[in-house]
Amino acid sequence: MTLAENGKLVNKIKTLQTIQSEVESSNRIALSVDCVIFGFDENKLKVLLIRSDLKKYQGRYSLLGDLVHPNEDLSAAAYRILKQRTGLNDLYLEQVETFGSVGRHPAGRVVTVAYCSLINVQHHKLRILENDLHWHDVKNTTELAFDHQDIFDACYNRLQKRIQEHPLGFNLLPKKFSLRELQNLYEAILDIKLDRRNFRKKFFSMDFLIDTGEMEQDVPHRPGKLYKFNYEKYEKKKKKWFGIDF
Amino acid sequence: MTLAENGKLVNKIKTLQTIQSEVESSNRIALSVDCVIFGFDENKLKVLLIRSDLKKYQGRYSLLGDLVHPNEDLSAAAYRILKQRTGLNDLYLEQVETFGSVGRHPAGRVVTVAYCSLINVQHHKLRILENDLHWHDVKNTTELAFDHQDIFDACYNRLQKRIQEHPLGFNLLPKKFSLRELQNLYEAILDIKLDRRNFRKKFFSMDFLIDTGEMEQDVPHRPGKLYKFNYEKYEKKKKKWFGIDF
């Protein structure tokens, strides 16, 4: 190797070191998504959590999340997590809020986009995947890792508000459901008691329920009628209501 | 330089080249914020835009935005932009939505968090800074650069919805204002006509208006009373209404 070649090497190193320091100074911001996945079981609203694998937060639960891939749309990352964790496609998914405090994550600067999702717990594909996952009662306020409690709160607030403007509840129920189940769901989400007759009246007047002609099976009382949700009619009305938003 | 030393150099270069390729493959996602800044002037709702400096979008306008600094909270970045562009502190600012399609920005992978802000156009500090900035009528739908039209739409929809639930309009008006001005503002934002008596009734019943005892000056008709907004009372009620959200 000549001296000249050596000189070039040294120069190259200098250039590269500049880049290295840029990287090591953590001069970048990482981006993740976190999903608040709601379910409804035994007349209680649930949220899907995982035991945190970071020592600092040992024993605490956290939301399901992952880094966004460089060539992946933001919403695609959220759908990927849902698919990985629940095995389900085509779920209800809504972006809620982005959390970006400097110190929010112990591993460095990570900005996270929170998504809210609603799934039907009874779905058969689900059971297999529940190994390290846990359905937590929304009311048993387990303390969560990082700022995940804030993220959860934001999503739960959003859900409570949205469900009063749009009939999202169907995403949490089986295809066919009784009006009783529907009311229980609303009572669980909003944490209030509702008048049965007024509730039925309101839903019938919205005209999104299709009478399946079937009745409940294996219930320890008089069976109620089973309904299903009229998605087409809802989609049509949705557009007339609000234009673009939602 | 010995051969051994040369060998070390070559190894070092290999390490650094790995890092370099990591950087150059653009394996990172950049994060920015974009602000939709609303103003109200001449009975029209306005939005503050800047002429895009990218060739591809020459002639088009874009929102005011910037990259988030590595040690800067997300909301701090939004406030920084507001301060830089308008000279104003303590403005109303609300995060609206994060836009993260892979191809949304020509310069590479940039995910942007949209913020909505309301400012009082009459504020004296503003004029100086309007050099390359332009107040655009919200109704004259100039085509915007990138996906800024989507971002704008999201913020405008949010504003229309929010203003029907919370009296945000005061942020767009002078400290003292007449009920007529207030109604004009609401009509401009919602793009509808309102009944004058019902509008007044509703606002008085909310009980957020303080009669200043003063009257309008220099108006070419009978002067109306001037009111100011009762922030303390609003803050108190706000908490009772919604708990956390908003």
Added chain:
DNA sequence: TAAAGAATGTGTTAAATTTACACATTAAAT
């Protein structure tokens, strides 16, 4: 198999909220 228990299914009335609507008053402009 008869009776008791428990949840379903249905309609009306009162209260509260929202909408529609008209005229006298005040100050500026002519």
Added chain:
DNA sequence: ATTTAATGTGTAAATTTAACACATTCTTTA
């Protein structure tokens, strides 16, 4: 002094929401 234009105010109708009770149907138990 008269005209003009916007302010300021109240009531009645319509709609929406809230409160409320009993007969029916199926299961369970005696």
